[in-house]
Amino acid sequence: MSEGTKEPDGGEEKVVLKTHDGQEFTVDMATANQSGTLKNLLSEVGSSSNNPQVIPLPSSITSRVLGKVVEYCQRHAAGGGRRGGMQALEQFDEELVELDKDMLLDVTYAAAFLDVPRLLDLTSQAVADAIKNMSVEEVRHYFGVVSDFTEEEEKVIRSECPWAFE
């Protein structure tokens, strides 16, 4: 719904977010201000409808990932006053984080990078729910992480809280 470039309308301030894979997202200031990172940046450089600021994003924030973040920010910029109130907004939040693992991690990263605190809370909770009660090996597999400990170091960490591994 929010993907692709929209023409700026009616002289409102706009900003263009450009992903590494070449997609441009034009959003209004209320949407951009949901992101602490963009808000800070734009308060310094400014942006206008005739000459919108173009902000390039790192490669890990693909157009698909940014689409999700923009969707969240647009919806929350509008607040609970639209489309069914707070209840609908909560349901929107719940459904937003029903994502496959890689997408969920990418959106978590994007929420942290762009500093969208409530979105970061939502995705962090979803990741936490996914890894709850997982074994160490399962958590490594989930995040695609390889252990960078020596055997000796692993032994020390284990011995500090053996009960957590039972």
Next chain:
Amino acid sequence: MATQKRAHAEEDEEQGHDRGGGFAKLPEECVAQVLSYTTPRDSCRSALVSKAFLSAAGSDALWEGFLPSDCAEILSRAVHPVQYSSKKDLYFRLCHPILVDGGGKSFLLERSTGKKTYMISPAKMILAHGSNHQYWTWISLPESRFAKVPELLSVCWFDIYGSIDSRLLSRKTAYVAYIVFKLVPDAYGLDSPHQKGSVILGSYESANYVSLQPEEEEEESDEEAAEEGTEGRRMRSREDGWLEVELGEFYIDEGDEGDVEMRLRETEELQWKHGLILQGFEVRPKK
């Protein structure tokens, strides 16, 4: 902070979408954020995942969140000041009992979840004939966390009562109340079928038959006990060397329910009883 995030982003840039390189996708503060939504147990275990996780799993911000929100107030009630080097260190110090409220209670955190556990000292309980030296004697035991505990010499009217303010307990939590005790070798009379443990909280009340003596050999098997639902109220040995039996369960919602009232009594059959040493009543989160 923003430059740090950029640096992470650039590392990512080099790796493209390969997730094999440690945890470049999520910076450490993100890992700590994710862990804050898990439990202390999950967080301790995740320290073994990688160095980035180890660092996140030890952060003050994370453990601050696992400590009770009224931690400072609890520490101010401690009989002996609690020294600690970090929030994680404090958390684990509080996983061992500390005396609070002038020695009238002991407090600890349930390690896996960080929920609050209290034990009420017999000195703050009401014992029928508790101050009559014919019936009860107050003794000091090295293995007791409280200065003095009562030993039952002989009574037939057996009634002990203790209470705790629900505001002191963790919210939205199911609790179990226990009597913690020991028996002298020649203890008798503490298994009357009319001996009842009860818990009252507001309009809620639970009452169960509670025996404080080991069961006879020919008693029902575990399976039979489970069928009858009495298994949970069996006597168990504790790690601290005392015994415990469940008095009842209750649920703390918002902590505005008033006092949790716990009682164990046998005032019907009135057989003679002897040989109970009382450590206290404990309330701890249900597993």
